[in-house]
Amino acid sequence: MIRYYWNILRQVASISTSSMLAYRSNVLFFILFESFFLVANMGGIALGVNLAGGSLGGWSFNEVMFVASLFGVGHQIFTTLCISGLFHTGYFVWSGRMDYVLLKPLHPLIGIHAANELIISNIPNLIINIGIFLFYCQKIITDGAVFTFWNTLGLMLFFLAGLAVRYGLAILVVAPAFFAEKLAEGEDAYWSLQSLAKYPTGVFPRSMQWLFSFVLPIASIAAIPAEVFFGRQNIKDMTIHFVVAVVFAWATVKFYETGARHYQSVNTGA
């Protein structure tokens, strides 16, 4: 079973690399995009924290930037591995190409990824963001933070849970394509929703904190892994957040499966 899926992944990676090499300029544009976007994104956050006097909601400047850079790494991993498949769902449903995806002996999500590409061109950006994350790791060490086995393990586990929430969030906005006549803005909706995750939860009012922790758990993407690392979460809350993240991701996968069963093929309307 592992060999089987590994072979599929290898072929998809091979196709993606070949396709990237056919459009080499995209590598350059992706790097340029990331450079400017990083400046805008992190520069904006830095500007806000500086204007607030160097700390925000109990988080120091470096801690806020640590959260933002952790968010950036997760964002790049998701962009590299997942966006092509998921964000083509709407187009595939509308154009009827989903027919071929659903005829494959694969789970619909694996099928849609196999029918698309990995964004190999984005790997340099992933490396850049990992570099920035490591930079802020070094900054918080200078401020007195300590990387122990447990808090590092907690950070990694919750980071993975956060990736699952990202994936689930994307499914949440693209899967309605199976039920609608046409859904073209799923991708834009995803970018809008996930942009909230780069801030520590403390900046939001309590009602929004609750919403982003337990209903639409985008806080699990970056803020909660950081809180786990800094020891700002007790065991009970950590467990609840982890379970909520996993359940959310699982529920969205089921939603996608339901959509695939509901699929009516093109020219039929839903």
Next chain:
Amino acid sequence: MTLMTYDSTSDIAIEVRGLEKTYKTYRKEAGFSGALKSFFHRETVPVQAVKSSSFSIRRGEFVGLLGPNGAGKTTMLKMMTGLIPPTSGTSVAFGSFDTSKRPRDYLRRIGMVMGQRNQLHADLPAVDSFRLSQAIYDIPEERFKSRLETCLALFDIHSKLNIPVRKLSLGERMKMELILAILHEPELLFLDEPTIGLDFNAARQIRAFLADANKNFGITIILTSHYTKDIEELCRRVILINHGTVVYDGALDGLDDRVQGERQFSVTTADPASAKTLLAWVQKNPDHRIMPENMPDDTTVAFAVTSKSVADTTKQLFEVIPPQSVRDLTIGERGLEEVFAEVYRKAGDSGGVRA
């Protein structure tokens, strides 16, 4: 998930019972005011695309699923593949698989090609898509190479294997699509207008390929097409659908007889006088159907008779005018399109014609 065990001994490839499909669509009035009204309230219109259809297809058959545009052929096909769920009825494949549930073991055994859509990666050579298919269907390397080589040889298309798909012509692309569909050795192949838009030569090669696949690989093939050449050359059995209902299910040969098959005479005489004499005789006989649309000049007489009276008609013809007055005589079958049109017309009158 219900486990469905594949029954390799079942000689039925697919069995359809009472299959129905009703779609929900929306009516919108023209103009901006209509769009605004529709934004707040939509008028839903149910469309019954397929009405209670039943038939069985045996392994190894090559069946044509025919009908005019909007008849329900593609809907029927997609329900049999499991792409869309039926509103009611069942479709069972190989005696074991409920196709509406799209079980993976069933999907491994089928292939599909849609003439108006493709699944090959446009920017890369077809071989890359073949390799991905090999991984998805878990085809051992030796079998993959052997099958690929056989298919490439059948189409004589080796030289196109490493060219980006978007640079190929339509015919070449369709050949690659067909190869992709049968690489994993499916037992059941669904083809939705595979020759649409292709030139005569490409279509001919594809027909030869499909005939070979059916004969040598034993693949059961269900084909929809608007081209009568596809049907005539490939299908021994046809299922005609009109307005969502099966109006004929049987041998292609039996179709003409069933609708009182006729034979068409076209006589070119040496002079207009002979043609006039012949025409007068044709007009006197109520069993003759004159075909003025096939009489381009005053020396040609065209008429149709039932297939049973061909011999008598020929004999009588040479009694009416002497053989030396006949420059050319053609006796042909009615074109398939005319036969279909007649079937649809009679089905509209009587509710269906079955073999």
Next chain:
Amino acid sequence: MTTDVRPKMAIIRHQTRRSTIMRASVVYFGQCLQAALMYRSSLAIFLAAEAFSYAGFIAFWYKAAQSNPAQHVYSPIGLVVYFVLVSFHHSIQHHAASRDLGSDIRMGKLSYSIIRPFPFLLQTGLRSVAFTFIYSMLLSPLLVGGFLLVPGIWESLSSGFTPDIYWQYPVAITIGLASGWLVRMLVGMLAFDMAQIWGPDTFFIALYYAGSGAMFPIDLLPVWALNIAKWTPMYYMVGFPVLTLMGRIPAATFGQEAIRGVVVTMLTFAGMYAMWRRGIKQFEAIGI
């Protein structure tokens, strides 16, 4: 045909063509509006996501302003006003215009359009105008509701109003929408040379976020950075109309900024038109 009849016929033909184009434009614009209204769930998801996203921005910047109100250039309420207005101005822009144009060029729609007596650029312009119109209509109730329901933000906004706002804002928003459309057309026209334009399109999006004021109050940038941004079309897309409406552009400098905006827009137009002419000459109508 006598010589003196031909000029009259030419005039008649010209007038007929102009009135035909105008009629076709009206019909086409109406159909763009209809198309936008057809997919309600798409609109709903987009609006909901935009609302969420800007809630996040507002929360962050509000907290920042609250934490150090004495030092902050914006009051907390002022920041809320800024992002509410930015949200509106961001959402009414036809962000997909470049992708749509690229798709039209590569997928064959351009081939049909250039053999018809209805200018292709006019079609794309009408599409963007229709998009802006629809989204303005849909978002306006939300905007008004926000100003009515959230205490203090209307008073904060209206305190910046001057009598000049009634002509300054229409000028600013016109420059903003025009420059936005033109630069997106420029990006879309790269499709004459490239099989896929989503690389440059993505890069443009980054420039937009960096220089438009959509992610942070644009006038908080250091002076040197702000001066650079003011010579790009991005500044005029969101930041300029929002700051105008909030009264944060002094009356004395508005004229200068508007003229600079017009110059930037004209330069963008020149670039876009040059690319269009070049692209059309070498257009091979091959598509994908």
